[in-house]
Amino acid sequence: MKTRLFKVVGGLAALSLVAAGCAGEDSGGSDDEYHVLVLGGVSAEGVLADNASTSVLSAKAGVELVNKNGGIDGKKVTIKVVDDQADPTVAVTKLREAIAKDKPDLVLNSGPSTVADATLPILKQNNILSFNIGPTETSADPKAFPLNFDLSASAQNQLDAFPPYFEEKGYAKIGILHGSSSYGEVYGAASEKTFDAAGLDVVANEEYDVAALDMTAQLEAIRSKNPDALVLDAYGAPLGYVLKGVEKLGWDIPIIGNTSVAATGLISTEPPSGVLGTPAVKNLVMQVYKSTAYDAAATDTNDMVARMKAIDPIKSTLIVAYNNDALALVQAAAEKAGSTDPKKLAEALIDPSVPEKATTAVIGTYHFSADSHAANPAPEEFAFIAPGPLKDGQFQ
């Protein structure tokens, strides 16, 4: 009899422990704290590591900002950084571990699209609110991922800013030169379509192999069509080959580079290591977010830079510092929703008044909607600037 009683009590105790464990998994941490998990390829190589460092730094700066302003729905925000090595397999394993151990309330995905592709289904399954830097085909689709929001601008968002600039400068005939990468091909096709729709005359649209070592032939082909300006998609060494080619041809043409051009260290570095200040870049302007160009009057951006600098040096441009904005957006959404429930926060984020009110710094206003969770920044969010030295993630 005694043995049976022990068994029943023991069984009940075990059940209660399991139940408590399950409850713990769903609760998302203690009541007075809001847990943020940042995924980033901190130990990846080269540019990926620098970008991840800036993303993580911006998340920490964002946490500091919201905690200073009373937290999220009154809860103190805590942050945990997980190094996913920019590898989808590692990201999936570490995310599952993190959810099992202490389910986060918010996940900031700072890695490339491949990582987002792998982790978004897990986040959806666990009803976790997330913000994403590397967009995928479906990441901004609320039907596929109702609790995910994309922070970066799409190629189309960036291209929409070009026609007003061309009009201002009086460029009517446009030449396009783009890489053979998947992004480059999409960019080449989308740019021609956008410029055509804007009534511009696209006289040439040339592609180069991203492994090629000389672009003079493509440039000659474009020059033969006599455009007013050249739109350029290039990153890394190919950008250097294009600039060398233009200089070799003695071609005096305005070059308008996309955000990939702005991310190449060569143009923000003075000789002998780089080409900043040389004749090679005299006709070059590049597209950046306004926040990536230093402006003494931009108080929100300058405040974010100060917060980031106080934690660690900023290793890449502010174009990847979106995580700061993600936290400001969640704070504003929680204020509107009066809750930290992920569904209520997602509903609040598509209310235009929420992003309007949020103290964001990289993009002034995000335009999430019921049909699209993409950032959709307005053309006015972008600027076309000449290359300059990079300091604290901003062109000076």
Place this chain on the structure above:
Amino acid sequence: MTLIWGGLSLGAIYAIVAIGYNIVFISSKTFNFAHAQLTMVGAFVAYTGLVKWHLPTVLVLVIAAAAVALVAAIEERIAIRPVGDMHNILVTTLGASILLDGIAQLTWGSQPLSVPFFAGDKAISLFGGRVYPVEIFLIAIAVLLVVGLGFYSRRSLTGLALLGMAEDREAALLRGVNVRRLAFMAFVAAGALAGFVGLFVGSKTFAVSTLGAALALKGFVVLAIGGFGSMPGTLVGGTLVGLAEAFASRYLGGEYANLAVFLILVTILMLRPAGLFVRTKERVV
């Protein structure tokens, strides 16, 4: 003419890489797939010497040649010597190339770095076209290397021994040629050459960690067109590949550049399976 200068200079770079492949092939009948990466390391060493240490060009050339020769010697000891089978060496040298790519990225980063050129970086007009001084130097180096190595292989004892090894390794061994030592020395010499030309190649292409991968395939295509083991073949192959790339990019579009090169390769291999400058031999059974 600008297009022709561009094609010729690009072809010269491919030919220089193919010459490095050939030196190793003649001496040991195998390929060093990491040779293009050795050229890349040479470009990085040249960058470091010129930009970071502010050394004179001549000294940088010597240091780059010595440093890359040392890397090649280490590669020979680790990736070639312990591996007996020639087919396995293809895999181990490929591994060495991946290793060198990674080390270069970790050491110098992934952003392109300018390698200053001693004869200036302003384009000049020549025979109706525009060309950078470094491009003229690259063409001259490729021609001089082929002429010089051809002369050396026929007039020097070591050169004759190398040719003997290429013809029949066992017969050369029986004639008293230290085959192992000569093969090692040829490997190191190819490394020294890669280091020496690194400054010239880097001045045109930048020192960048993707350079090795970009050069390796085209260098191999040049070798296949000209014929494995033929030095004059590298010049002809390099010229064909460089010009085909330039003209296809100009008149057909950049997406056809590689297609044009491989079309030439396939046509030549169908007509002359051993390459343009190598005769097909009947196998003795």
